[in-house]
Amino acid sequence: xxxxxxxxxxxxxxxxxxxxxxxxxxxxxxxxxxxxxxxxxxxxxxxxxxxxxxxxxxxxxxxxxxxxxxxxxxxxxxxxxxxxxxxxxxxxxxxxxxxxxxxxxxxxxxxx
Amino acid sequence: xxxxxxxxxxxxxxxxxxxxxxxxxxxxxxxxxxxxxxxxxxxxxxxxxxxxxxxxxxxxxxxxxxxxxxxxxxxxxxxxxxxxxxxxxxxxxxxxxxxxxxxxxxxxxxx
Numbered sequence: 001x002x003x004x005x006x007x008x009x010x011x012x013x014x015x016x017x018x019x020x021x022x023x024x025x026x027x028x029x030x031x032x033x034x035x036x037x038x039x040x041x042x043x044x045x046x047x048x049x050x051x052x053x054x055x056x057x058x059x060x061x062x063x064x065x066x067x068x069x070x071x072x073x074x075x076x077x078x079x080x081x082x083x084x085x086x087x088x089x090x091x092x093x094x095x096x097x098x099x100x101x102x103x104x105x106x107x108x109x110x111x112x
Numbered sequence: 113x114x115x116x117x118x119x120x121x122x123x124x125x126x127x128x129x130x131x132x133x134x135x136x137x138x139x140x141x142x143x144x145x146x147x148x149x150x151x152x153x154x155x156x157x158x159x160x161x162x163x164x165x166x167x168x169x170x171x172x173x174x175x176x177x178x179x180x181x182x183x184x185x186x187x188x189x190x191x192x193x194x195x196x197x198x199x200x201x202x203x204x205x206x207x208x209x210x211x212x213x214x215x216x217x218x219x220x221x222x223x
Contacts, residue, residue: 004155033210040120042215043156043200058210090155097204100146101211103155 002026004104006091012110013081021076021107023091031094032074033058033101034066036087043090049074050097081111115139118201118214127223131188135201135214138182142203142212145177147186150198150216159199160186191221 007022025032034046045058049068063085065077074093078085088108092101118135125131133147144163148156160175162168168175174187184203188195201214 035213040215042118043202043213045210045212048210097209100158100161101202102158103148105155106153 004091004093004102006089006104006107008107009105010108012112013078014112015082017081018077018079019081020078021089021091021109022073023075023104024073025091025093025102026072027093027095027102028071029093029095029102030071031097031101032068033092033094034064034074034076035090035092036060037090037106038087046076046089048097081109083111085109086111116201116203116212116214119217120215122218122220124220124222125191127191127193127221129191129221131191131195131219131221133186133188133199133201133217133219135184135203136182137184137203139205139212140179140182141205143206144204145175145184146202146211147173147175148200148202148213150200152197156200188219191219193221193223196220 004025030051033048035043044060047066049055052071067075088106091104094101116137147160149159150156165177165179172189176185198216198218200216202211
């Protein structure tokens, strides 16, 4: 019973490099989200996808892009990583936008 | 003013104590209120979910919502060392809006 699976779990990037964080859920959820969590800042929404085929910006979208590949998968791309993007990234999913969200285990990203 | 305010703590209590965790909010449109627990280096997990005002109890945990005061609480009775974690409140308004989280309160229960 996997739930929400994120890959990779850890990553170190050099400034200017690009990478894609992968997220997949097996709960047949319609809505998916990407959050970042920084010390003293709590969880902040980067992008979300209310349903397959739609994506919308959250509170802190600058420097990121997303793709809702299908109902199961929602990826987050950093085109040109910056040290300010050092954070723990969480993917989450929910049945619909107005139901509780279930989180993955996180990706710890360090940009040097 | 942030939409959701939560005292970050840390909060340290002895085993068996009653713990009270709180959040205040400014958006009167919020209707759905949740508490998540996050262990160190893990993802948040849903603990309690309530709609509108009132109380909800689940074992040692009780969630309270006071919409008139824009204040929500989580009470933990007979706290255990396994309750040591960060507790995040979260809330949303009408359907179609994403969750807004508090910054989390770190709780440590000593045996």
